[in-house]
Amino acid sequence: MSTISVPLSTELDEYVTTAVRRGDAASKADLVRRALRRYAEDEAINVVLRSQQEMREGKVIYGNLRKILKKLS
Numbered sequence: 001m002s003t004i005s006v007p008l009s010t011e012l013d014e015y016v017t018t019a020v021r022r023g024d025a026a027s028k029a030d031l032v033r034r035a036l037r038r039y040a041e042d043e044a045i046n047v048v049l050r051s052q053q054e055m056r057e058g059k060v061i062y063g064n065l066r067k068i069l070k071k072l073s
Contacts, residue, residue, distance in 0.1 A: 016028050016031055016032070019031055
């Protein structure tokens with residue numbers, strides 16, 4: 001596991017400290033790891049939602065993927 005150092009504003013630092021004191025997370029690092037996991041999950045959901053929107057807009061390619069990729073390269 002790697003370690004990074006991230007400067008936080010006073011407001012964010014107080015928020016993190018308060019969350020840990022309340023027992024929302026075991027430590028500051030735990031809270032940040034959980035926030036990053038949540039961010040990654042949100043991004044994955046957004047990719048699916050964008051794909052669904054593109055399908056509704058007709059931006060879909062049908063056919064054999066290998067043949068399509070050959071044509072594009």
